[in-house]
Amino acid sequence: MMINHKSTRRSLRAGWVAAGAALAVGLIAAAVLCLALRPDEAAPSEVIPAESSAVVMPSSLSSQEPEPMSQSEPESLPEPSSSQSLSSEEPEAEPEESGASSAEEEPSGEQPAPLSGGALVLEGEEMDNSYFDDAVFVGDSITSGIALYGVMANTKVLAAQNINLASVYTSPAIRLKDGSKVAIMDAIAGGDYRKIYVMLGGNEIRDESEEAFLTRYSKLIDDLRDLYPDAILYIQSILPVTKNNRYRMDNARIDRFNEALLDLCSEKGIHYLNVAECFKDEKGMLPDSASPTDGMHFGTAYYEKWFAYLRKHALPVEAE
Numbered sequence: 154m155m156i157n158h159k160s161t162r163r164s165l166r167a168g169w170v171a172a173g174a175a176l177a178v179g180l181i182a183a184a185v186l187c188l189a190l191r192p193d194e195a196a197p198s199e200v201i202p203a204e205s206s207a208v209v210m211p212s213s214l215s216s217q218e219p220e221p222m223s224q225s226e227p228e229s230l231p232e233p234s235s236s237q238s239l240s241s242e243e244p245e246a247e248p249e250e251s252g253a254s255s256a257e258e259e260p261s262g263e264q265p266a267p268l269s270g271g272a273l274v275l276e277g278e279e280m281d282n283s284y285f286d287d288a289v290f291v292g293d294s295i296t297s298g299i300a301l302y303g304v305m306a307n308t309k310v311l312a313a314q315n316i317n318l319a320s321v322y323t324s325p326a327i328r329l330k331d332g333s334k335v336a337i338m339d340a341i342a343g344g345d346y347r348k349i350y351v352m353l354g355g356n357e358i359r360d361e362s363e364e365a366f367l368t369r370y371s372k373l374i375d376d377l378r379d380l381y382p383d384a385i386l387y388i389q390s391i392l393p394v395t396k397n398n399r400y401r402m403d404n405a406r407i408d409r410f411n412e413a414l415l416d417l418c419s420e421k422g423i424h425y426l427n428v429a430e431c432f433k434d435e436k437g438m439l440p441d442s443a444s445p446t447d448g449m450h451f452g453t454a455y456y457e458k459w460f461a462y463l464r465k466h467a468l469p470v471e472a473e
Contacts, residue, residue: 271422273415280467282307288348291337296352304456311337317356318369342380349377352389358410359402366410367417374423385468388418390429393439398448404438431462
């Protein structure tokens, strides 16, 4: 059979032309696709100024605003006393010769001295009973037990059952030598006291708001300072109760009010005694054995614990 070479060459040439045309079309299509996939240079993304704190969000999330950072305060911690308060200004630079911060210093092992500028009084040198010779104790039925049990016979007690931060001004609870009765705040005005111990609040915090409680306590503090500007004024914490007490009082609420009272004393530069800590058991409550009758009132043993605490948490008169 004879092969027509001219026809074959024409067929191959036509195939090459078709293949070349197809390749050219493919290259053109690829170039068009690449151009379509390039970022749109005509609409650049918004530029955030360098000083802005905004965060550039991805385009898919651009319609959603970022959630603001929480500005809630940490759990409130006690305020430090005036001698330990935190300044809002920049702290002073440490001397260059100081080799370590105070946080890195090893503890001295000594007992901290009582604070003299107000707020929480820490344990210090133990005083003897004569420290209370020129003291007066103001309070309710718990305070009246000091005289009832004869725990500290050399001190003055101005207290009565059901007294609170309002009735301390109005209730005729104190009998004078002439037989008449006056309110505690009237009775205290006629004395000559160098130390004043106050424990009030147990008869009202179950139903009273914290704001009202602090307002009344603040007024009492101011009035006592006006009467005795040179006396050492001690505000004592409200004492704990047993878990199942007759008065349906809650120790968590007592602790919360005591924290608020400590803050108030810190603000006013008044000395605060955390007497409650020597009454609490490992659960933070008054032990059932201390008050088996009503869960609040206790006997001689706990009054002795109370005064043992006061003797070790006292400011020397010379410090004032």
